[in-house]
Amino acid sequence: MALIKVQGIVLKQINIGESDKIITIFTDKLGKIQAVAHGSRKTKSKLMSSTQTFSYCEYVLYKGRSLYTISQAEIKESFQFILDDLYTLTYCSYITELVDALTQDNEINIELFLLILKTFYLMTDEAIDKEILLRTFELKSMSISGYMPNVSTCSICRAKDRKIAIFSIENGGVICEECARNGNHGISISPSTLSIIRFMLKTNIEKIKTLKVSDSAKDELKVIMKNYIKYYLEKDFKSLEFLDDLRQTENKGK
Numbered sequence: 001m002a003l004i005k006v007q008g009i010v011l012k013q014i015n016i017g018e019s020d021k022i023i024t025i026f027t028d029k030l031g032k033i034q035a036v037a038h039g040s041r042k043t044k045s046k047l048m049s050s051t052q053t054f055s056y057c058e059y060v061l062y063k064g065r066s067l068y069t070i071s072q073a074e075i076k077e078s079f080q081f082i083l084d085d086l087y088t089l090t091y092c093s094y095i096t097e098l099v100d101a102l103t104q105d106n107e108i109n110i111e112l113f114l115l116i117l118k119t120f121y122l123m124t125d126e127a128i129d130k131e132i133l134l135r136t137f138e139l140k141s142m143s144i145s146g147y148m149p150n151v152s153t154c155s156i157c158r159a160k161d162r163k164i165a166i167f168s169i170e171n172g173g174v175i176c177e178e179c180a181r182n183g184n185h186g187i188s189i190s191p192s193t194l195s196i197i198r199f200m201l202k203t204n205i206e207k208i209k210t211l212k213v214s215d216s217a218k219d220e221l222k223v224i225m226k227n228y229i230k231y232y233l234e235k236d237f238k239s240l241e242f243l244d245d246l247r248q249t250e251n252k253g254k
């Protein structure tokens with residue numbers, strides 16, 4: 001039986017039978033795969049921690065008819081800190097949910113693999129606004145999976161130098177003032193939000209700590225990305241809804 005060695009991040013886990021699990025792993029060499037981890041729920045199992053959601057490991061696998069089976073695993077980073085904070089846990093749950101929705105089985109996307117890892121590591125960086133980190137992840141992950149929004153020209157008339165007024169989800173990008181006046185609809189976008197989106201798209205995700213984002217720009221970004229993702233992936237995200245509930249509860253307490 002041919003053994004395959006991959007690096008992977010656990011996106012989700014489903015319990016099977018008494019002590020087994022099937023985990024969904026996003027790997028560097030095989031893309032997204034499902035793998036059985038026999039006995040991994042037994043407390044003495046060597047596979048117990050390496051099959052938890054968010055774990056980043058090196059796996060040795062073999063391929064069955066429809067699933068892979070994990071033979072060995074070595075943890076590279078458990079990302080245990082994600083579980084220590086409810087907000088971080090919700091952000092990262094959303095990231096894994098989004099990646100799962102964005103990817104097909106066996107489709108390799110090394111850029112996305114590296115983006116998830118960097119984003120998880122940046123969750124510990126005090127200098128980074130986590131809300132902005134999440135928006136950048138949304139924008140970059142969509143873009144490298146084939147859904148890059150057009151923010152360089154008007155999506156209707158293709159003019160490069162006209163003032164941008166709105167973001168049209170259906171047209172996949174921004175629309176100029178003139179085309180907006182001519183009856184094209186969308187979400188209003190300020191010049192500062194537009195320049196933030198352009199910055200996020202062309203810059204390494206580590207650099208976003210230099211970004212200063214106003215509350216109104218944050219709100220615009222949130223509405224644009226939420227609707228953009230919902231439209232193209234045809235999905236509502238449970239973790240995102242939970243995040244909104246969490247914020248509302250916190251704000252009521254103030």
Ligand SMILES: [Zn+2]
Nearest residue numbers: 154157176179
């Ligand atoms: Zn136009």
